[in-house]
Amino acid sequence: MKGLDPQAALKDMLLAGLVALGLFAPLVGLRTDVSPTGALFIRTRWTDVAIIVGLVMAGRLAMHIFLARREARAAMADLSKPGRFATQAAFLARILGPVLLGVALLLPAIPGIGRYELDLGILVLTYIMLGWGLNIVVGLAGLLDLGYVAFYAVGAYSYALLAQYFGFSFWLCLPLAGILAAFWGILLGFPVLRLRGDYLAIVTLAFGEIIRIVLLNWVSLTGGSNGISGIPRPSFFGLPFSMEGGPGTFAGFFGIEPSPVHRVIFLYYLILALAMLTNWVSIRIRKQPLGRAWEAMREDEIACRSLGINIRNTKLSAFMIGAMFGGFAGAFFATRQGFISPESFTFIESAIILAIVVLGGLGSQIGVAIAAIVMIGGFELFRDLEEWRMLVFGAAMVLIMVWRPRGLVGSRQPTVVLRERRRIGSEHVAEGRG
Amino acid sequence: MAAPILEVDALSMRFGGLKAVDEVSFTAHAGDITAVIGPNGAGKTTVFNCITGFYRPTSGRLRLHRDGRATELQKLQGHDIARAGIARTFQNIRLFPGMTALENLLVAQHRPLMRASGFAIGAILGLSGYPAAERAAIARATRWLEATGLIERADDPAGALPYGQQRRLEIARAMCTSPLLLCLDEPAAGLNPRESVDLARLLRAIRDGEAAEGEPPCSLLLIEHDMGVVMGISDRVVVLDHGKKIADGTPAEVRADPRVIAAYLGEGDEDEVPAEAAP
Known part of the structure; x- marks a missing residue:
């Protein structure tokens, strides 16, 4: 076991400090300025230099301690078993899931939770749902999809257009949006059946952009960059949310004071239900031949073929089901916002959803949920840091990936057990090249 | 002949x-x-x-x-x-390394299981006779694990098995396709x-x-x-x-x-x- 060698670390720290001094003394320490008389003079800022050099040295030392600790841990861990952290994470995951669900169910009732917190909850749940949907494609089937936002857009525009042109209600449009998105999932699936890895990523990326650009340019149907506004809000099974409080409205029917929060609470529970549906379907499918075929395809496509598994249908089914949940989420997004435009469906959305899946751990439901809470919630939390927000956020992501290269929950839970349930360490699980 | x-x-x-x-x-x-x-x-x-x-x-x-x-x-x-x-094995073993030995053998029985699950839709809704079919598939996989001397490793990932056992598991997997x-x-x-x-x-x-x-x-x-x-x-x-x-x-x-x-x-x-x- 190799621990921290204090002498070497100290020496390296001093060296780093020296390099930093050499660099920052001229860059930061010396500055030409214009004096009130108009002449140039050199202003020195040695305190700033000292602070920077100190920071560099401290950072270098921290890095040494971190690396030494990791090495020590790696030396202790038995390679055939998931690491100590994985077992801890597995235990945490078991109790964390129900706890998180309980908090999510009671959130609107918790004192101090206002409209802002509920809106944030809706946003986080939307991304959890999208993450779970993409997890089917990327995590289980191992198909790297960079254009997932396209299905989100298809779902949103399906609802908006069907409501605008045919006056369909939200509850009728929700399944239709899912079906249409699933159809587009199959359309995307066909041309990319033979592509793997990087090539698949590029084509799906292009697909996402094509959908957005069509929405942007087909002005006569979609309104182009002006988007679609006045999308009908959902009703509580036929009872609209209205401030008037008449007998036909939600507040009137239940005899309560009309309040704008009612609709927010309803939307919150709606997305919670949709997300839980996604979760439930994913978990159930995983324990079935179809889900096992997806995972087998991620592990080895050629072996799958030799066992008589139809790769084409299996891939298409993964694209289809993943896209369907993206479509549901899109319809929800449209009804929640009341206004959609192609602006909402840019590549960065796909990237965020994919980052949630990768950060959470490919194939792990609870990991994806935590990653969505951290990413979307954390993004809001850091709002006070203003322009530093992106930097803090990026650094946090880099740190997580250094610390847990296979995501927060990298180990895999077997779908069927003969005697003893053991988690499978991430070193055995393939990432998927398809 | x-x-x-x-x-x-x-x-x-x-x-x-x-x-x-x-x-x-x-x-x-x-x-x-x-x-x-x-x-x-x-x-x-x-x-x-x-x-x-x-x-x-x-x-x-x-x-x-x-x-x-x-x-x-x-x-x-x-x-x-x-x-x-026709079932086959590969010269450079192609198991599903991140799945357990038992899961490997269940993937091989994909076709009958898929039919029993009503192509996934029935089983999600809990309508079909899928649990019975899965029990039968597990029983069959267990018989093959016993035949190849791998029953003790049933719940271990295939990638963690030694080379000789991986070879035998691949044969068992091929045999599970009937x-x-x-x-x-x-x-x-x-x-x-x-x-x-x-x-x-x-x-x-x-x-x-x-x-x-x-x-x-x-x-x-x-x-x-x-x-x-x-x-x-x-x-x-x-x-x-x-x-x-x-x-x-x-x-x-x-x-x-x-x-x-x-x-x-x-x-x-x-x-x-x-x-x-x-x-």
Whole structure:
């Protein structure tokens, strides 16, 4: 076991400090300025230099301690078993899931939770749902999809257009949006059946952009960059949310004071239900031949073929089901916002959803949920840091990936057990090249 | 003589200008272990990949006989060949390393399970008789794990098993697809002598339908480099050299064939080979 060698670390720290001094003394320490008389003079800022050099040295030392600790841990861990952290994470995951669900169910009732917190909850749940949907494609089937936002857009525009042109209600449009998105999932699936890895990523990326650009340019149907506004809000099974409080409205029917929060609470529970549906379907499918075929395809496509598994249908089914949940989420997004435009469906959305899946751990439901809470919630939390927000956020992501290269929950839970349930360490699980 | 199970008829495979397999014909009989041998580059693996659907042959026919009906394999897609009754293993083992041994064997039973689950929709809604089908599939997988001596490792990821056990698991997985003909690509490669003996016993048991309870006899076709293993377990040996068949018969006949000796010990002059030795 190799621990921290204090002498070497100290020496390296001093060296780093020296390099930093050499660099920052001229860059930061010396500055030409214009004096009130108009002449140039050199202003020195040695305190700033000292602070920077100190920071560099401290950072270098921290890095040494971190690396030494990791090495020590790696030396202790038995390679055939998931690491100590994985077992801890597995235990945490078991109790964390129900706890998180309980908090999510009671959130609107918790004192101090206002409209802002509920809106944030809706946003986080939307991304959890999208993450779970993409997890089917990327995590289980191992198909790297960079254009997932396209299905989100298809779902949103399906609802908006069907409501605008045919006056369909939200509850009728929700399944239709899912079906249409699933159809587009199959359309995307066909041309990319033979592509793997990087090539698949590029084509799906292009697909996402094509959908957005069509929405942007087909002005006569979609309104182009002006988007679609006045999308009908959902009703509580036929009872609209209205401030008037008449007998036909939600507040009137239940005899309560009309309040704008009612609709927010309803939307919150709606997305919670949709997300839980996604979760439930994913978990159930995983324990079935179809889900096992997806995972087998991620592990080895050629072996799958030799066992008589139809790769084409299996891939298409993964694209289809993943896209369907993206479509549901899109319809929800449209009804929640009341206004959609192609602006909402840019590549960065796909990237965020994919980052949630990768950060959470490919194939792990609870990991994806935590990653969505951290990413979307954390993004809001850091709002006070203003322009530093992106930097803090990026650094946090880099740190997580250094610390847990296979995501927060990298180990895999077997779908069927003969005697003893053991988690499978991430070193055995393939990432998927398809 | 037993009924034919696989007829290879004038099979040719051309890669650009190279004729890897040239008009090869042979028959594998039901209940036999048929071995295809030959020196490096003889075209063994190409023949094998044509039979298992990984290559589409340039010309020739491959007929698989099941219950008196013949299936033309060269017209089928990869996964349909497996469904027609041909299972295979790979020279460089291709298991699903992140899945447990048991899961590997359940993936092999994908087709019957998929049908039982109502193509996933029924089972999600809890409508079909899927749990019973899954129990049956697990029971079958358990029998094969016992037959291959892997029952203790059932819940371990396949990637964590030692090499010899991975080889046996791959055979068990192939057998879980209920094949008529099991094709093995160098099954003894990388095994120590004791493991080779165990493997030979397992293959004979599979042929006679005694490997696992309730499993019907299964014919085998294997490619092997190691002459010792081949001569020990094969009922029939086909020898290829430079893409052509040079001998076909029982192990004793093949061993005595001067053409085979020439192919293995070094190329003699073609004229020295007596004409009657040709099949």
